[in-house]
Structures are given as C-alpha cells and as structure tokens.
Amino acid sequence: MKNTARHLAAGILALVFSASLLAGLLSPARYDQQFRDFPNASPSRQFPLGTDELGRDRLSRLLYGSRVSLLLAPAAALLATLLAGVLGATAGYLGGSPERLAAASMDLFLSLPWLFLLVTVRATLPLNVSPLVSLGITFLLLGALGWAAPARVVRAGTAALRDSEFILAARACGCRSSRLLLRHVLPNLKPVLSAQFWISIPVFIVSEANLGLLGLGVAEPLPSWGNLLRELENYQAVLANPCRLAPLFLLVLVMGCFQAILPREDFTA
Amino acid sequence: MWIRRAVQHVSLILATLLVGGLLGATLVRMAPGFGVDPQELDTRLSEASLRALRDSHAAERNVLRFYASYLAGMLRGDLGISYSLGRPVRDLLAQRIPTTFRAVAMGLAGGWLVALALALPAVLSRRRACDRLALTLSGTLLCLPSAVVALLFLLLGGPVPLALAVVVFPRVFRYSRNLLLEAATLPHVLAARAKGLGGLRILARHIWPAAAPQLLALAGVSVNLAFGAAIPIEVVCDSPGVGQLAWQAALARDLPLLVNLTVLVALVTQAANCAADLAATASRNPR
Numbered sequence: 426m427k428n429t430a431r432h433l434a435a436g437i438l439a440l441v442f443s444a445s446l447l448a449g450l451l452s453p454a455r456y457d458q459q460f461r462d463f464p465n466a467s468p469s470r471q472f473p474l475g476t477d478e479l480g481r482d483r484l485s486r487l488l489y490g491s492r493v494s495l496l497l498a499p500a501a502a503l504l505a506t507l508l509a510g511v512l513g514a515t516a517g518y519l520g521g522s523p524e525r526l527a528a529a530s531m532d533l534f535l536s537l538p539w540l541f542l543l544v545t546v547r548a549t550l551p552l553n554v555s556p557l558v559s560l561g562i563t564f565l566l567l568g569a570l571g572w573a574a575p576a577r578v579v580r581a582g583t584a585a586l587r588d589s590e591f592i593l594a595a596r597a598c599g600c601r602s603s604r605l606l607l608r609h610v611l612p613n614l615k616p617v618l619s620a621q622f623w624i625s626i627p628v629f630i631v632s633e634a635n636l637g638l639l640g641l642g643v644a645e646p647l648p649s650w651g652n653l654l655r656e657l658e659n660y661q662a663v664l665a666n667p668c669r670l671a672p673l674f675l676l677v678l679v680m681g682c683f684q685a686i687l688p689r690e691d692f693t694a
Numbered sequence: 695m696w697i698r699r700a701v702q703h704v705s706l707i708l709a710t711l712l713v714g715g716l717l718g719a720t721l722v723r724m725a726p727g728f729g730v731d732p733q734e735l736d737t738r739l740s741e742a743s744l745r746a747l748r749d750s751h752a753a754e755r756n757v758l759r760f761y762a763s764y765l766a767g768m769l770r771g772d773l774g775i776s777y778s779l780g781r782p783v784r785d786l787l788a789q790r791i792p793t794t795f796r797a798v799a800m801g802l803a804g805g806w807l808v809a810l811a812l813a814l815p816a817v818l819s820r821r822r823a824c825d826r827l828a829l830t831l832s833g834t835l836l837c838l839p840s841a842v843v844a845l846l847f848l849l850l851g852g853p854v855p856l857a858l859a860v861v862v863f864p865r866v867f868r869y870s871r872n873l874l875l876e877a878a879t880l881p882h883v884l885a886a887r888a889k890g891l892g893g894l895r896i897l898a899r900h901i902w903p904a905a906a907p908q909l910l911a912l913a914g915v916s917v918n919l920a921f922g923a924a925i926p927i928e929v930v931c932d933s934p935g936v937g938q939l940a941w942q943a944a945l946a947r948d949l950p951l952l953v954n955l956t957v958l959v960a961l962v963t964q965a966a967n968c969a970a971d972l973a974a975t976a977s978r979n980p981r
Contacts, residue, residue: 680837684837
C-alpha cells in the first residue's frame with residue numbers, strides 16, 4: 426500500500442515536473458502576453474483557467490510559474506547541500522576548535538526564525554530589480570541561508586566517520602587529509618547528503634511561496650507559485666472564479682507528493 | 695552538566711547580541727547621509743558654528759568608537775531611529791511586542807494542545823482510524839505555506855492566534871506523536887503493560903517521563919517556528935505586531951530597524967531554547 430502511494434506520488438511529481446519543463450510547448454501563450462480585451466476573463470476554450478486582471482492567460486502563467494518554483498527549489502537545495510557538505514564535512518573532519526566554531530555558527534543560524542532571517546537578508550539586497558535578477562537573488566538567498574540544518578547532520582556523520590577503522594587505516598598508510606576527505610569521507614556521506622537534498626526541496630518550495638506572497642520573492646511579470654498565490658487576496662474574485670485556486674491546488678498536490686515520498690519524520694516543511 | 699549547558703546558551707545569546715549589534719551599527723554607518731547633520735544646511739550658521747557641528751560628529755567617524763557607543767546605547771535600550779517611520783525603534787518595539795507575544799503564546803498553547811490531544815490517542819488506543827485522520831489533517835496543513843494559512847483565516851475571519859496554532863500544530867503533532875509512540879515501545883513500558891497497568895498510568899508514569907526531554911526540546915523549537923510564521927500571518931491579517939513591522943521595514947529597506955527586530959526575536963527564541971534545554975536536562979537528571 427505504502428509503495429503504491431509512493432509510486433503514485435512519484436508519477437504525479439514526474440508529470441508536474443515534465444509539464445512545467447515543457448511550459449513553452451504546452452502553454453497557449455507567453456506568461457507576460459496581455460489580452461487587453463479580456464481582463465479577468467472566466468474559463469473558456471481560449472483561456473482554460475481564465476485570465477488575470479491584466480488579461481494574461483492564467484494556465485500559461487501557472488505552467489511557467491511551476492517551472493520557476495520547481496527548478497528554483499531543487500537548485501537552491503543543491504546549493505544548500507553543497508555548502509552543508511563542504512562546511513559540515515570539513516568541520517566534522519577537523520574536529521577540535523574548528524568543529525566547535527562551526528557548531529556554534531550552526532546553532533546561531535538555526536536559532537533565528539527562518540522567515541525573519543530570509544526577510545532580513547532579502548531586504549539588504551536591492552528590491553527594485555529585473556525579474557531574472559530577483560529569481561537569482563531568491564535562489565541564492567534560499568541556498569545560502571539553508572545550509573545550517575543539513576550541515577549539522579553532515580558534521581555529525583563526518584565526526585562518526587572520523588574515528589572509524591578504515592579512516593584510521595588510510596591515515597596510517599600516509600593518506601593526506603584532503604585525499605581522505607575527498608576519496609573516503611565524502612563518498613560515505615552520499616546517503617546523508619542525498620537525504621538532506623530531498624528534504625530541503627519542499628522547505629524551499631514553501632519558503633519561496635511565503636516570500637512571493639509577501640512581495641519579496643520572484644518579481645512580476647515572471648510568475649512563480651508565490652506571486653501567483655497573491656491572487657487569492659481578493660476573496661470576491663476567488664468566489665467568482667475558483668480557477669484562481671489552481672496554483673494553491675498544484676502547490677498542495679506537489680507538497681503532498683513529497684510528503685508521500687519522504688520519510689514522515691523528515692517532512693517538517 | 696547544568697552549568698556547562700547554561701554557559702553555552704548564555705554565550706550563544708551574547709554572541710547573537712554582539713553580532714546583531716555590530717551588524718546594526720554597520721548598517722547605520724553605511725546608510726546614506728550618515729554623519730551629516732541637517733543643521734549644516736542652515737545658511738545662517740557661521741563657519742565656526744559649522745566646524746563645531748562637524749566636530750560634534752567626529753566621534754562617530756571613528757569606527758571603533760562608533761561601534762562602542764552604539765553597543766553601549768543598545769545596552770541602555772537606545773536602538774536608534776527608524777528611517778522609514780521616523781520614530782525611535784524602542785518605542786515601535788514597545789508598541790508592537792505585546793501584540794505578537796500574546797498571539798505567539800496563544801498560538802503555541804493552542805497548537806500544542808491540539809497536537810497532544812491528537813497524538814495521545816494514537817499511543818493509548820489501538821484505533822487506527824483516529825490516528826489516520828489526525829495524520830491526514832496534519833499532512834494537509836503541512837503542505838500549506840503559513841501565508842496561505844493566513845489568507846484562509848483572513849477569508850474566514852479567524853483570529854491571528856488561531857492561524858498561528860494551525861501552523862504550529864502539524865509540526866508539533868508529527869514529532870510528538872513519533873516521540874510518544876517510540877517511548878511506548880520501550881521494554882519497561884511493555885513490561886508495565888503486560889503487568890496490567892492502566893493506559894493513563896502507563897502514560898503518566900512511564901511514557902511521558904521517557905519522552906519529556908525531547909518534547910521539551912521540541913517546545914523550544916516551536917517558539918522559533920511560531921515567530922517565523924508571525925510575519926506572513928500578521929501581514930496578511932493586518933495585525934500590528936513585530937512580524938508586520940519587520941515586513942514594512944523590509945519593503946522600506948529600513949535595515950537598522952529590521953536588524954534590531956531580528957536580534958530581538960533571535961534573543962527571545964534563544965532564551966526559549968535555553969529554558970527548554972535546561973528543563974530537558976533537569977528532566978533527564980532530576981537529582
């Protein structure tokens with residue numbers, strides 16, 4: 426039963442990822458193309474999910490927005506995992522003062538509320554930027570600030586490996602520290618790093634959605650799930666056209682699929 | 695053990711204060727117009743008066759003296775002036791803190807109550823339907839960003855603390871359920887059950903003490919979580935708290951205000967983590 430649910434979730438995720446990657450082919454219009462005669466149009470054959478208040482096709486924006494969110498989150502997760510791997514493994518391998526310093530920095534980072542940290546650092550960077558630059562900033566922000574939690578796990582894993590027999594044997598054979606770290610420690614940390622990568626993706630999807638809804642994420646006209654969700658602020662319009670709920674539905678679907686795939690105790694996005 | 699942990703926490707809190715203070719001071723120094731007195735634009739002032747005015751700001755130009763005076767002011771409670779709102783940061787915080795703290799406290803209490811109320815039946819009874827329902831509910835809520843939860847509460851007209859409780863509940867439920875279930879399978883608990891002890895007695899005397907240290911640590915983490923969720927919830931629900939102030943400061947790029955706010959919230963969450971950790975240590979070693 427569990428395996429069936431996992432396979433189904435993986436299938437749905439693959440479908441959503443593929444559709445978002447093929448946004449250029451599947452979408453009826455460009456995400457920023459305005460049909461000025463049809464603002465706030467209801468769903469029709471021409472506009473399956475209707476149009477927004479600027480007359481842009483909602484389905485096209487949803488497909489392009491999914492591409493942005495679903496590529497941004499794994500890319501940021503990759504950056505965060507790489508940073509965590511380098512910092513955590515180095516600190517765990519060196520031990521002593523560097524490890525204590527790294528542990529204190531991780532504690533300091535983790536003690537800050539995540540959204541407060543994101544908003545504060547985002548505000549230090551320019552706000553009036555082009556959509557592509559805002560996309561880059563959001564990606565770098567999530568990736569650069571999300572390293573602490575995975576780094577803590579990697580550091581613990583490396584510290585456990587540091588005193589293992591095969592490392593001692595390699596060291597006795599005269600293996601240099603850099604070679605030990607790259608050839609023996611890091612390959613053994615692969616499962617930990619892979620788990621941390623997958624766990625980070627839903628966290629970053631939700632963070633991007635929060636930032637976008639607050640107006641601090643990806644800038645218009647480039648769509649993302651975060652800024653598409655801002656349409657929900659107009660209650661009357663949502664009642665008039667429930668298709669505005671499509672980004673929320675897709676977000677919940679994708680998060681639900683991640684939840685089905687990841688171990689329950691790890692899914693705390 | 696106790697003293698060592700307390701020292702560790704206090705040094706972390708001091709480090710946060712120092713780093714936050716230095717960051718705030720750096721941002722103030724880097725802000726446009728730093729060290730320029732508007733009075734210098736007064737054409738009626740003589741050259742001697744202008745020189746005297748410039749000399750009065752000379753101390754601020756020395757980086758080390760500026761940092762020292764900034765940190766000293768911070769310790770006295772002088773957190774500077776907000777550029778965007780034109781008011782002392784201390785006054786803004788004094789005005790906004792009670793709203794957020796009340797909402798966070800109520801949200802945490804509500805979230806924990808519901809989480810434990812749904813986690814305990816999973817441990818005590820063998821009815822899977824109730825547990826599945828709770829898991830599905832928490833799973834669905836976990837999929838929603840806190841800003842979306844806030845939007846739903848805005849549409850339904852629900853209060854801010856309840857929205858915070860909805861954000862806190864699923865995370866606390868998942869962890870506490872797992873911790874309690876894990877504690878329920880410990881050999882001494884199984885032995886107590888085999889001897890015919892009642893469910894509530896087993897829970898109070900055997901399961902709860904085993905899971906208490908980790909649950910207390912979770913309580914510390916949940917404070918962090920609730921403060922993080924306060925930003926989108928207060929913004930969307932238009933609640934005049936610290937979260938909304940942080941957002942306004944971010945949009946206006948009022949960095950000194952934002953850094954002070956973040957340091958304040960970090961200190962509160964670290965104090966909560968410190969208290970939770972010390973309580974967990976005490977519950978592990980009651981003597």
